[in-house]
Amino acid sequence: MPVxxxxxxxxxxxxxxxxxxGLAEWLDDLIPEVDDRTVTNAILEASTHGHITCVEVLTDEYEDRGITAYTSWETLQEAIEAAAANGHLEVLNHLLSTVCPGSDTLRKAELCGTTRGALGVAAEGGHLDVVKFMVEYAKVTDYPGxxxxxxxxxxxxxxxxxxxxVVVEYLLILEGCSxxxxxxxxxxxxxxxxxxxxRIYVQTPEKDELFIMLSCRGNLDALKYLSFLLGTGRVSSEAFEKGFxxxxxxxxxxxxxxxxxxxxxxxSAKAINKAFVVVQDSDILKMLLEREHIWxxxxxxxxxxxxxxxxxYDSRRGQSGVRIIKLLHVKDCIPSNTIGKAFVVAAEKGQSDLVALLRRDGRISxxxxxxAFAGSATRKKSDMVMSLYDTTISPDAILAAFSNAAAQERLRNVKKLVKLxxxxxxxxxxxxxxxxxxxARLQYDTPSQILCESGPDY
Incomplete structure (x- = not known):
């Protein structure tokens, strides 16, 4: 029979x-043979499962070795939260009485955050005894700032x-806790x-900020419920407009x-128009235009x-700009020079659909x-520049386009423009x-060669 x-x-x-x-005796025998990282990882494991004797053995070893590595400190913070999350009060009490940040202000701040987190996970788990312990611990522990x-x-x-x-009721009636x-x-x-x-709304000290926060977060269910309070005067007009x-x-x-x-x-009209100016969403702009008087x-x-x-280069911003211009260009309040600038920039940036749309606008001279023809000559492809060409394009514009294309070494555009x-x-x-x-001034040989090859005039 095989062994x-x-x-x-x-x-x-x-x-x-x-x-x-939870085998403390076996653990005690093994500790001298393991490294510092294993000691702290074992503390986390024992704390998670509530084995107080093992935690005591391990924290004694931790102190005897004088372990100071930051990764070990982080693991101890995890152990504190794990003990709280699982309702292991005795382990939690031991860890908080043992783990000391000393004079290290950063570790003091981190331990404060850990204890706050421990209170949170204990509350979420319904461990009332741990919650009460953490509240009392917080009251007597001083972490300046x-x-x-x-x-x-x-x-x-x-x-x-x-x-x-039960935990909710306990926390709500506590005095001195915000x-x-x-x-x-x-x-x-x-x-x-x-x-x-x-009850919570009544106890909320910053009611206006609550309304603004809900507006920002988009928590529509909460905001709808809060809306019935608007008529009570407890939410100011200023808060409503800021929330809007x-x-x-x-x-x-x-x-x-x-x-x-x-x-x-x-x-108010002022708040609506202020909001209109900052929004970058064409759907919201359209809604405001349809429903409100926009200046x-x-x-x-x-x-x-x-x-x-x-x-x-920025596809998201660029496409947003295109959608907004398509929405607003029909407005009579947009002057011809503003429409014209958008037309030229669209040509320079290669926004062909927008160029085609705006060119049909009667305000484009x-x-x-x-x-736009001259500006588009810097594009790599010649499609844009030639799509804008017709016999009304002046010689000055053709020359400017040639200068732009030659400066950027857009040789396909240079060839097209030399023909013109x-x-x-x-x-x-x-x-x-x-x-x-x-x-010649650009000192690029190719544009000059193209000119020379175009005919005897050169």
Whole structure:
């Protein structure tokens, strides 16, 4: 009969297994043979599973070795949160009485964040005894500049999300604790507990900021619930308008959020037009144009911004600019010089669809077409420049286009433009001579060669 063989494990692997299963005596025998990293990893494993004797053995070893590595410190922070998340109060108490940041201000700040996190995960898990312990620990522990029970603490919101009403009630009636009431309000609405949402709203010190935050985050369900409070006077007009402006600019569910706020008829014309100018979304702009009175100066400002955003390098901004210009170019308040600038920039940036659209606009003059023709000559492909050409393009514009193409060594465009310059019926001889001078000054041989090959005039 063959002899069975079993896989061999290292001392480090054995130590982790002993910590996980709570075999303190075996762990005690293994500790002298393992490295510092294994000691801290074993602390995390034992803390997660609530083996207090193993944790005590390991933390004694940690202190005896004087381990200072930052990675080990990080692992201890994980162990604290793991003990809290799993409701291991005795382990948590031991770790917090053992782990010391010393005079290191960074580690003090991190330990403060860890204890705040431990309170949060304990609340989310419904471990009331751990929550009470962490609250008392926070009250007696001084971390200058860091507040464990302040507005950054999400314990209340996490208890609500976890459905632990006893923990929620305990946290709500605590004196001297501000909590993150905004997150708690959202959690209460998401949980369908309107009575709890009312209580939290009453306790929220910054009610205006709550409204603005909800507008920004696009939490439409929470904002709809909050809307009934608007008539009570507890949400100011200033807060509503700030929330509206924020929603237009950055809300997650922007279209529905803005539509909801517009339906309330509380935003002033000034706030609406201010929001119109900052938005970069053509769908929102269209909604505002259809529903509200938008000032001419606001429309012009947005159109000019969109022209500035046209770019061949930033696809997202460029396409946004194209959509906005297509939306607004029909407005009579856009002057011809502004339309013309957009037309020229679109040609320079290779926005062919926009160029074709704007060229049909009656405000685009022959001079503007010439400027766009010259500007487009810097493009790598000759399609744009030749699509803009017709017999109304002046010799000056053709010469300017040649200069631009030659300077950028766009040789295909140079060849096309030299053919135009060689048309005796359209271009006087003097422009051909000027083109030769330009090519010579650029000190590029190829444009000069193309000119020389085009005919005896050169």
């Amino acid at each position: 069975k063989t079993y896989p061999q494990i290292t001392d480090d692997e054995a130590a982790i297994e002993a910590a996980r299963t 860091h507040e464990m029970l302040g507005s950054e603490c999400s314990a209340l919101a996490r208890a609500i999300s976890g459905g632990h009403k 909590w993150d009431f905004r997150a708690a309000f959202v959690a209460a609405v998401d949980a369908g507990d309107k009575a709890l949402a009312d 402006e924020t929603a237009v600019e950055s809300a997650w569910d922007r279209v529905n959020m803005v539509q909801f706020l517009l339906d309330k008829k509380r935003a 001419d100066e606001s429309i012009r400002a947005v159109f000019e911004q969109a022209t500035g955003n046209l770019s061949e 022959a001079r503007m077409v010439g400027a 310059l060689s048309d005796h019926d359209l271009v006087p001889q003097e422009f051909k001579h000027k083109a030769f001078v330009i090519a």
